[in-house]
Amino acid sequence: MAVGKVTFTKAEREKLAQLLWLLNWISVLTGVILFSLGLFLRVEIQKRQEVMSDQEILYVPHMLITTGLVACCINFLGGKICYECTDTSKFLRWKLVLLPYIVCTFFFTFCVLVGALMCYSIRNQLEESLFLGLRNAMRYYKDTDTPGRCFLKRTVDLLQMQFQCCGNAGYRDWFHVQWISNRYLDMTSSDVRDRLRSNVEGKYLMDGVPFSCCSTLSPRPCIQQQVTNNSAHYNYRHQTEQLNLWRRGCRQALLDHYTSIMRSIGLIVLLIWLFELLVLTGVRYLQTAMENVLRLGNPDCESDGWILENSLAETARSNFNIIKNLGKCYQVDDDPNINPVS
Amino acid sequence: MAVLRVKFTKDKRDKLAQVLWILNWISVVTGAILFSLGIFLKVEINKRWELMAEKDIQYVPNMLIAVGLLACGINFLGGKICYDCVDTTKFLRWKLIMLPYIICTFFFTFCVLVGALMCYGMQSELEDALTMGLSEAMRFYKDTDTPGRCFLKRSMDMLQIEFKCCGNTGFRDWFQIQWISSRYLDTSQKEVVDRLRSNVEGKYLMDGVPFSCCNSNSPRPCIQWQITNSSAHFNYDYQTEELNLWMKGCRQALLDYYNHIMRSIGLTLSVLTGVRYLQTSLENVLRQGDPNCESDGWLLENSFVETARSNLNIIKNLGKCVLEEQFAVCAFMDLCLHTVCLVNNLN
Numbered sequence: 001m002a003v004g005k006v007t008f009t010k011a012e013r014e015k016l017a018q019l020l021w022l023l024n025w026i027s028v029l030t031g032v033i034l035f036s037l038g039l040f041l042r043v044e045i046q047k048r049q050e051v052m053s054d055q056e057i058l059y060v061p062h063m064l065i066t067t068g069l070v071a072c073c074i075n076f077l078g079g080k081i082c083y084e085c086t087d088t089s090k091f092l093r094w095k096l097v098l099l100p101y102i103v104c105t106f107f108f109t110f111c112v113l114v115g116a117l118m119c120y121s122i123r124n125q126l127e128e129s130l131f132l133g134l135r136n137a138m139r140y141y142k143d144t145d146t147p148g149r150c151f152l153k154r155t156v157d158l159l160q161m162q163f164q165c166c167g168n169a170g171y172r173d174w175f176h177v178q179w180i181s182n183r184y185l186d187m188t189s190s191d192v193r194d195r196l197r198s199n200v201e202g203k204y205l206m207d208g209v210p211f212s213c214c215s216t217l218s219p220r221p222c223i224q225q226q227v228t229n230n231s232a233h234y235n236y237r238h239q240t241e242q243l244n245l246w247r248r249g250c251r252q253a254l255l256d257h258y259t260s261i262m263r264s265i266g267l268i269v270l271l272i273w274l275f276e277l278l279v280l281t282g283v284r285y286l287q288t289a290m291e292n293v294l295r296l297g298n299p300d301c302e303s304d305g306w307i308l309e310n311s312l313a314e315t316a317r318s319n320f321n322i323i324k325n326l327g328k329c330y331q332v333d334d335d336p337n338i339n340p341v342s
Numbered sequence: 343m344a345v346l347r348v349k350f351t352k353d354k355r356d357k358l359a360q361v362l363w364i365l366n367w368i369s370v371v372t373g374a375i376l377f378s379l380g381i382f383l384k385v386e387i388n389k390r391w392e393l394m395a396e397k398d399i400q401y402v403p404n405m406l407i408a409v410g411l412l413a414c415g416i417n418f419l420g421g422k423i424c425y426d427c428v429d430t431t432k433f434l435r436w437k438l439i440m441l442p443y444i445i446c447t448f449f450f451t452f453c454v455l456v457g458a459l460m461c462y463g464m465q466s467e468l469e470d471a472l473t474m475g476l477s478e479a480m481r482f483y484k485d486t487d488t489p490g491r492c493f494l495k496r497s498m499d500m501l502q503i504e505f506k507c508c509g510n511t512g513f514r515d516w517f518q519i520q521w522i523s524s525r526y527l528d529t530s531q532k533e534v535v536d537r538l539r540s541n542v543e544g545k546y547l548m549d550g551v552p553f554s555c556c557n558s559n560s561p562r563p564c565i566q567w568q569i570t571n572s573s574a575h576f577n578y579d580y581q582t583e584e585l586n587l588w589m590k591g592c593r594q595a596l597l598d599y600y601n602h603i604m605r606s607i608g609l610t611l612s613v614l615t616g617v618r619y620l621q622t623s624l625e626n627v628l629r630q631g632d633p634n635c636e637s638d639g640w641l642l643e644n645s646f647v648e649t650a651r652s653n654l655n656i657i658k659n660l661g662k663c664v665l666e667e668q669f670a671v672c673a674f675m676d677l678c679l680h681t682v683c684l685v686n687n688l689n
Contacts, residue, residue: 154558158558181561184563211564216496219492221553222552
């Protein structure tokens with residue numbers, strides 16, 4: 001009982017081959033799209049690598065890049081095969097390659113699906129990476145004289161201005177970090193010394209934020225020092241003031257940014273996967289139809305095409321037997337040189 | 343006496359036709375680029391309209407858009423003509439259209455030249471518009487409660503952040519205006535009252551700048567208050583400090599940006615001149631009758647003076663027709679005359 005049996009006349013077979021040739025070339029284009037999407041994602045992640053603690057999420061764009069390249073090659077070959085399949089004589093040349101080709105394409109299509117699903121599942125790992133990365137970036141914000149960290153201040157400032165965010169979860173994160181370097185603190189002043197002594201680690205903590213936290217939407221000039229002190233500024237109430245600094249945390253802002261990119265990429269990859277599946281089904285039908293033509297001997301007659309020759313259960317069972325027999329070849333019990341029958 | 347005469351053999355003519363076909367397609371692409379640059383410039387000017395005083399500079403992007411579209415159309419037709427021109431028999435099909443097409447191309451090239459000159463001429467107008475616009479924007483920076491001016495603070499801040507600039511010509515411009523609204527000044531404090539009284543107009547002036555002037559490349563946290571006072575901050579020397587604030591003025595930054603756009607537009611002129619040679623040389627092929635011989639190509643058949651005189655006569659005659667007969671009949675007769683001349687020359 002074949003699965004998905006369809007009867008093809010000669011004219012229909014030729015039309016199918018032509019259609020598949022066209023679809024394979026479109027698939028080469030979608031392979032290029034896949035490749036460029038992977039490249040784009042890699043560039044985007046690399047742009048902010050300083051605020052991400054680990055680079056492991058790079059496996060997603062790498063997967064997309066390799067899948068894109070493989071898609072181009074496979075579909076290029078597929079296009080060539082389908083072009084020649086219209087002619088029964090030329091089909092003989094490809095007969096032996098066609099079944100392995102279909103199996104490879106099936107596994108490749110599975111990889112595309114995995115790539116699409118990875119885009120959606122990466123969110124938690126990204127959040128963790130951003131949390132740690134931002135925390136370190138804020139901690140080393142003041143170290144503009146340390147090689148390897150001297151650009152962190154600039155990176156964090158540009159990030160906060162571009163994404164309109166402040167701190168890790170909010171602007172209060174800056175109150176727990178010393179973001180002014182000791183080089184610019186007057187140690188002879190008693191104010192400074194008191195502050196340094198006021199906490200266990202000897203850090204200069206204050207309720208102030210860097211200038212990059214200032215919101216451009218505020219109607220008044222930015223208040224970045226003594227943010228929690230209402231009496232330090234005229235006509236200012238810290239509890240009700242919403243427009244002075246950016247309220248969003250940078251972790252949330254970056255997460256939203258990357259999630260939206262990956263969601264769009266994931267959607268496009270899913271559509272590409274569906275398209276590849278369609279092409280694969282078409283090639284399978286063409287292969288079985290051409291093989292049946294050869295079996296019947298008459299190149300002009302009608303032939304059947306199917307997805308699976310027998311039902312799903314029977315095919316699974318026969319494949320399982322093949323794998324078992326492959327395994328049996330190497331079992332010791334059948335070896336005649338051991339335990340010879342005397 | 344022909345202007346810029348060049349000799350062409352048959353092979354050279356074929357090569358020229360092919361090269362010109364490619365050039366025509368490049369012109370179509372450059373026409374598309376011109377069109378998109380015009381749209382881009384229009385969008386960019388509209389984005390910053392708040393910072394430009396009332397000056398009519400919209401005509402430049404509009405001109406560019408129109409020229410870009412025309413370039414695409416004309417060069418597309420020209421490409422088709424050049425493709426057919428390699429074959430002398432096919433050229434006969436285009437013969438009647440050739441002269442009007444050449445005239446159109448000439449006027450179009452002239453328009454492109456005018457457009458390029460306008461771009462350069464616009465620079466001084468743009469500079470004036472920006473100077474006036476920026477100084478007004480800075481003056482009204484504090485008026486976030488006045489309708490019509492409430493977004494100037496935001497525009498100015500975003501401009502200074504995006505273009506990495508401060509003030510009109512430099513950060514000192516902020517010292518001469520009151521950029522903190524009186525709503526946020528505690529007029530009961532003696533300090534504030536003193537400052538307000540210290541100048542004629544009663545403005546609260548100080549040596550401080552808005553946060554958007556802060557340079558993100560600075561190794562130390564931004565100093566935006568008491569900038570000129572070296573003793574107010576530890577380890578700070580006002581004269582030698584370069585990285586604290588943006589040193590460039592916003593007028594210069596914006597001008598550089600717009601000039602960069604304009605310079606990308608000047609390339610189209612050279613491509614269009616080459617088409618003239620092919621057209622004139624092929625006409626001469628027909629005049630001499632032998633498709634394999636050498637022929638001359640030129641920019642103008644006679645000297646400038648003679649061509650101008652003959653064209654003036656044509657226009658005068660056309661003018662006479664408008665008075666005596668219908669203009670359409672006249673133009674048709676003119677075209678017929680030209681064709682008859684060419685056919686006579688061929689025979």
